[in-house]
Amino acid sequence: MSTNPYYGQEGHGPYELxxxxxxELEEGGNIPDCQLAVATHGTLNAAKDNAILVPTWYSxxxxxxxxxxxxxxxxxxxxxxxxxxxxxxxxGLSTSPNNSGGxxxxxxxxxxxxxxxxxxxxxxxxxxxxxKSLALVVGGSMGAQQTYEWAVRYPDFVxxxxxxxxxxxxxxxxxxxxxxxxxxxxxxxxxxxxxxxSPADVADGLKRHAKLWTVxxxxxxxxxxxxxxxxxxxxxxxxxxxxxxxxxxxMDPNDLLAxxxxxxxxxVSRNTGGDLASALGRIKAKTYVMPISHDMxxxxxxxxxxxxxxxGSQFRPLKSICGHLGLFGVDPELLAQLDANLNELLAAPVS
Numbered sequence: 001m002s003t004n005p006y007y008g009q010e011g012h013g014p015y016e017l018x019x020x021x022x023x024e025l026e027e028g029g030n031i032p033d034c035q036l037a038v039a040t041h042g043t044l045n046a047a048k049d050n051a052i053l054v055p056t057w058y059s060x061x062x063x064x065x066x067x068x069x070x071x072x073x074x075x076x077x078x079x080x081x082x083x084x085x086x087x088x089x090x091x092g093l094s095t096s097p098n099n100s101g102g103x104x105x106x107x108x109x110x111x112x113x114x115x116x117x118x119x120x121x122x123x124x125x126x127x128x129x130x131x132k133s134l135a136l137v138v139g140g141s142m143g144a145q146q147t148y149e150w151a152v153r154y155p156d157f158v159x160x161x162x163x164x165x166x167x168x169x170x171x172x173x174x175x176x177x178x179x180x181x182x183x184x185x186x187x188x189x190x191x192x193x194x195x196x197x198s199p200a201d202v203a204d205g206l207k208r209h210a211k212l213w214t215v216x217x218x219x220x221x222x223x224x225x226x227x228x229x230x231x232x233x234x235x236x237x238x239x240x241x242x243x244x245x246x247x248x249x250x251m252d253p254n255d256l257l258a259x260x261x262x263x264x265x266x267x268v269s270r271n272t273g274g275d276l277a278s279a280l281g282r283i284k285a286k287t288y289v290m291p292i293s294h295d296m297x298x299x300x301x302x303x304x305x306x307x308x309x310x311x312g313s314q315f316r317p318l319k320s321i322c323g324h325l326g327l328f329g330v331d332p333e334l335l336a337q338l339d340a341n342l343n344e345l346l347a348a349p350v351s
Contacts, residue, residue, distance in 0.1 A: 004092070006251060013063070016037070018035065018036050018124060023119070025111065025112060026113045027112075029110045031095055031112075033095075037062065038124070048130060048133075049133060051134050052082070052138065053125070054076070054138055054143065057139065061091060062087050069329075076138070096252070097194075114142075114149050114267075122150075134159060135159055137151065138163075139162075141165050141166045145163075145166050147161050148266075149266075153271060158284075163290065165295050166266075167306060188208075190204065191253060194253070194257075205253065210249075211240055211244070217323060217324050219294035222322055223236065281310075283311065286312065288314050289304070290317065292334070
């Protein structure tokens with residue numbers, strides 16, 4: 001079991017670890033004592049109908065969701081809603097390779113799918129908070145994958161859904177690219193089959209990983225227009241070395257690989273024997289599909305194909321040259337568009 005100081009209350013809190021007991025996994029096996037790291041904002045009302053779920057994305061934790069998306073006067077306003085941010089399994093805070101012991105420690109951590117996360121979250125929400133519905137599920141990237149899974153798996157539970165910069169079924173193109181992200185880590189000799197001493201042993205692999213994220217996470221327009229310089233970096237090299245590498249360097253490589261494996265295989269059609277149209281056709285939630293205009297991981301065209309299969313849904317692309325990593329909150333205009341869409345969605349009547 002790792003004692004990586006990166007994953008702690010000081011940097012990512014406050015959050016509460018809540019045990020949901022044994023979690024049987026779709027790939028076989030189980031997590032005997034599954035712990036979910038949960039951050040809540042606001043108060044659950046007497047009717048228990050003001051709850052919003054925010055699942056996390058790859059590498060992200062509940063802290064960035066709090067910092068970028070939640071606040072008084074925002075669409076996700078804790079004065080109005082009870083906002084529950086659940087860290088996905090494998091992200092370093094909830095049960096993960098880095099904090100598991102025995103047969104599930106490090107590289108022997110079991111394979112976890114998006115559906116496992118959503119079933120775990122459903123157990124948490126129903127047993128811990130007594131919820132029978134969610135006013136909204138909203139998430140970006142892998143959070144969008146979980147949002148779609150929620151809307152398909154529990155169509156009567158989810159009243160509104162807002163998947164941002166993500167797809168219901170991962171594409172073959174994105175699968176291959178995510179494979180290169182993983183190989184950047186595993187090809188480092190210091191990785192040692194996942195039996196490294198600390199992330200510092202895999203520093204070269206994590207830097208390659210960060211470079212690939214730089215290439216695909218931000219758009220070419222982002223760099224051509226000098227947005228990295230607006231953020232305070234005088235060159236591309238400084239941006240890669242300081243911002244991108246600095247972001248990934250302290251993270252546990254096995255955690256990143258566990259999330260990447262899950263991301264690659266996100267697919268709501270597993271609920272309907274591989275029929276994507278049938279799966280998305282089950283959604284009853286009022287749904288706004290919100291890709292980011294310059295996203296190279298989940299381009300709007302991929303998202304629109306799926307949106308057309310969701311009854312009564314709307315296609316609401318967010319315009320930003322930041323690309324996928326506009327999710328980090330560096331573009332105020334993107335956040336303004338997002339809040340406007342979410343405010344409209346939350347005001348829409350639902351049955």
